Amino acid sequence: MTEDQALVALRDDDRAGVARAEAALWAMWCRSGRRELDALLAEGVEALGRGDFDAALARFTRLVEAAPEWAEAWNKRATVRYLAGDYAGSVADCEATLARKPHHFGALAGQGLCHLQLEQYSQAAALPRARRASSPRRRPPESAVGAGRGRPIQLSSRRW
Secondary structure (H helix, E strand, O other): OOHHHHHHHOOOOOHHHHHHHHHHHHHHHOOOOOHHHHHHHHHHHHHHHHOOHHHHHHHHHHHHHHOOOOHHHHHHHHHHHHHOOOHHHHHHHHHHHHHHOOOOHHHHHHHHHHHHHOOOHHHHHHHHHHHHHHOOOOOOOOEEEEOOOOEEEEOOOOOO
């Protein structure tokens, strides 16, 4: 399945097909085509899994510097910045991701969560429309935990 085929499949009514398309997109997005960069991404993901945000941020920053065209490098750094409570930095990295991959539903969702944490509600409200265009069959999570704050963020339960 190509990236274009997967993006089309996201609009399908078949939930299993949508799940396969999403998995295919993540697999594509997480491959740079360069072994050393893919290894650095894996190191960053491992550090993130351990909760070592400093090490993860360092790895993902190296990726952004080494391969600024690679959208997933920016997206992974956005993720660690969100988890570390750097919501403005995460928004900037989500925007960089989307400049490279406009249909990156992970970056769209992450940016929306950051805007909610920053109490930028009008910016957050604009993103579901963009996400609906890239992944219309997905529903937002009913709530997400704001890292560093330990309190849930209640999201709309309507379809995106």
